[in-house]
Amino acid sequence: MSSRSWSCSISSKGEKVWKTTLPPDYERSYTFQTLCLPGLPSSAHGGLGWDGSTPISCLVNKSHLDALLAALPPTFCVIPQALSPIREEDQLHEVRKTKIKGEGLFATRSIEEGQLILWEHPAIILPSTDREFNKEIYEDLGKAVASASDKELNTRWLRRQAEATKMANEYEGDGGCDTWIEGVVRTNAIVLDLIEGPKMQQSKKKPPQHDKDGQKEIYGGIYPLINRANHSCAPNASVKWDRSTLSASLYALRDIEEGEEIFKTYVNPLLPRAIRLKTLNKNYKFLCDCAHCNLEGKLAVSSNEVALVAESDANRELLATWIFTQPTYKKWSTDLCRADNLFIKSHMDALALIEKEGVYALQAIFIEELAMAHAMLGDLEGFKKWGERVRKLNRVEDPELSRRFQDWLVYPEKRVRRWGWRKRMKEESNGRNAKGIGDVDIGLIFEPIDSESEED
């Protein structure tokens, strides 16, 4: 069994520096494994059953296997409410040909914002695409996958393997990949942070778990159906990965119409267009033709498009900072000097910009703030409108938040903490002024609503 030796030295700044020498057979310490993951909702039996378990294939570094297994629930897993089984005839998605991009994922019926579109386990787990493996490693995995199929892997896997092979074929011709499985990984892997970073790094006994480039070991998962979703810089869906089941959920970021193509994003959509295109071309060998990149049906920017691209880039840059600098309802609700409508308007402006650029993944935070601002104003209609959107939008992304709003919406005036707080404080303040108390330091009267989570 191969192992790495670590040595520690002290740098000129007095910091500990770990160095490792890799054994010559380091890459060989990646071995093929079959893991049985907790069951997926089954479409058999009228959608009421659960598959006992799903075997998947992994190429894992032996030294990480324990950490990987430790992350899995030992005997069962609790399936979140949002992930209840979807019957075959109720399926929301289908794979079909697109006009120019090969296959894509399409909505077979209208899908609500926040709704789960599909949920699946990885068919293969492989080390990160950044690692330069030699051809033999991938050949070994390809052989192992092929030979294991009869004995160890079920029909679900075979179907997935066929899907995976199809995806790999699409990569052929771009060069750089010697084996089908490497092609699959390079085009389709979703990053899986299998190794719990902080725990490992906090451990004083062990040296940090770094690979030869000094990076934490990263794995990629191949999710055959989710991987069918094409890229857009205005994605209408997003993926959430769950470490405890290794499953990935694809869910809607906005309402999607029946027949509409389902897109996720392969790059940070807030980056400028030129960087997005460069990254996509480098990593995935294509140029984006979404409406925000391909303005007049071609990829080069013409002179009359320069302003449009600059505006879109500026909007996205503004949104990237806005999510960190936006005022919070907690500060606003105690600051009676600030007008009610300024806070609301600022958040509505952000939502309008998000809609214009199609970057719907950003809207949840603004919508939650709007709901809470209406709660602080004691505005029942406003709270119901925005609160219902928080509940819907977070069903997959943040089920706990979604359930909390579901509970609050039953009886907001009683269940939302400090309902109507700002309204009451304003009334009291007006009363005081009318009685001639005069100017009062608001900071002395109104303690922060939630001092422990209040920033600065």
Ligand SMILES: [Zn+2]
């Ligand atoms: Zn684009």
